[in-house]
Amino acid sequence: MKFFVxxxxxxxxxxxxxxxVQELLQEKKFPVxxxxxxxxxxxxxxxxxxxxxxxxxxxxAQKIFSNPLIETFKVFGDKT
Amino acid sequence: MSRKTQxxxxxxxxxxxxxxxxxxxxxxxxxxKWIWHRDSFSDQEFDLVILPGGFSYGDYLRSGALAAQSKxxxxxxxxxxxxxxxxxxxxxxxxxxxxxxxxxxxVTNQSLRFQDDWVDVRVENTGPVCAKVEKSQKYKLPIAxxxxxxxxxxxxxxxxxxxxxxxxxYEKNPNGSLDNIAGIWNAEKTVCALMPHPERASLEWMGSQxxxxxx
Numbered sequence: 001m002k003f004f005v006x007x008x009x010x011x012x013x014x015x016x017x018x019x020x021v022q023e024l025l026q027e028k029k030f031p032v033x034x035x036x037x038x039x040x041x042x043x044x045x046x047x048x049x050x051x052x053x054x055x056x057x058x059x060x061a062q063k064i065f066s067n068p069l070i071e072t073f074k075v076f077g078d079k080t
Numbered sequence: 081m082s083r084k085t086q087x088x089x090x091x092x093x094x095x096x097x098x099x100x101x102x103x104x105x106x107x108x109x110x111x112x113k114w115i116w117h118r119d120s121f122s123d124q125e126f127d128l129v130i131l132p133g134g135f136s137y138g139d140y141l142r143s144g145a146l147a148a149q150s151k152x153x154x155x156x157x158x159x160x161x162x163x164x165x166x167x168x169x170x171x172x173x174x175x176x177x178x179x180x181x182x183x184x185x186x187v188t189n190q191s192l193r194f195q196d197d198w199v200d201v202r203v204e205n206t207g208p209v210c211a212k213v214e215k216s217q218k219y220k221l222p223i224a225x226x227x228x229x230x231x232x233x234x235x236x237x238x239x240x241x242x243x244x245x246x247x248x249x250y251e252k253n254p255n256g257s258l259d260n261i262a263g264i265w266n267a268e269k270t271v272c273a274l275m276p277h278p279e280r281a282s283l284e285w286m287g288s289q290x291x292x293x294x295x
Contacts (some may be wrong), residue, residue: 013231014186039141064149067116067142069185069233 001045002050003057004076008038041065050077085110088126090156092136092147093116097169097279101132104279108295117150123158128165128209131156131172133224133277143186143227144174147155160271168273168295170225173263175272182266183240184232186225186275190256194226198287199276200251201262205244207269212293219290221276223254226276230257230264240264247272249291 009015015036022035043060047053058075066073087105089112091098098114103126105112115121115129117136135197137146147153153175160166160181168176176182198220206215213219237258240246248263255275263274278291 014188014190016192020192064145065141067145067185069236070142070187070231 001047002078003045003054005041005043005057005061005065006038006074006076007028007041007071008036008073010070010072013070027062038071039065039070062075086125087112088115088121089113089127090115090117090129090152092134092150092152092175094135094138095171096130096131096134097171097277098134099276100279101130101169104282104291105130105268105295110209110295115152115155116230117147117152120151120155121159122154123162123164125217126159126164128167129156129159131168131175131273132232132279133165133170133172134226136171136175139227142178144171144176144178146178147171147175148178157181160266160277163270164266166271166273167209168271169277169279170228170275171254173273173275174227176206180198181271182244182264182273183236184230184264186227187229188227189225189229189254194224195228195254195262196224197254199223199254199262201248201274201276202251204246204249207247207265207267209270209272210294212295214293219248219278219293220281220288221274221278221291222280222281223276225255225275228257229232230259230261230275232258243267248274249274 017037025032045053061073245265249260253260278294281288281291
């Protein structure tokens with residue numbers, strides 16, 4: 001079973017990677033007003049029960065993949 | 081006479097200030113012993129555990145994020161529960177925040193650059209770890225980091241300030257740290273960490289010996 005975790009820097013913090021990309025694109029005159037860069041993590045889980053597996057991935061996302069002080073996350077299943 | 085203070089120094093893959101810290105501990109007359117990140121240690125073994133600087137686990141995911149999940153840090157949590165002492169330096173500070181042994185987080189410097197310079201820090205609140213540093217005194221120490229800007233949400237920052245958990249403040253803020261914070265304490269005053277490197281200011285030829293007071 002596969003899950004996807006999106007991790008994004010919180011809005012209040014300077015997203016240095018996003019800012020660098022944004023400014024480069026703006027210098028090149030692309031009509032871009034904001035770029036934010038986060039992480040996309042794919043997790044393959046050896047578990048038959050989807051709800052249990054999703055709960056575990058959400059737990060990993062909360063505790064390891066992201067730091068809730070500075071980042072937010074979303075977990076997506078294979079079908080969502 | 082009491083026995084020598086037993087100091088454990090944790091090494092992660094990517095730690096690079098480990099030898100400097102180890103010899104600093106020995107030069108100050110304390111017993112130093114290595115702790116490998118894959119190993120557990122007893123909560124009776126060390127009086128003080130130091131997490132040195134570097135780029136543990138290549139800074140993958142976030143600085144300190146993977147080291148915070150290691151076996152050695154699991155043991156460190158039991159060590160802290162026993163009221164024993166911990167000092168984090170630079171990447172050690174990042175690891176302690178990721179392990180939730182200290183509040184807040186360290187994020188990219190406002191300059192977006194790796195900064196390598198001498199700074200003056202002022203001691204705001206002292207405690208039983210690094211007990212030789214004196215309140216209100218200034219110490220000249222080097223910094224070398226890209227992710228050294230202390231950050232905490234407003235409520236958490238207020239709690240840190242109100243409960244005297246600010247350990248050190250920069251005299252001149254190098255990296256955009258909130259409230260000029262260079263080092264903090266946990267609420268129990270048994271765990272402390274700083275971004276500057278006291279071990280790199282512990283011999284005359286280094287340009288400052290102010291770091292000696294931190295052991």
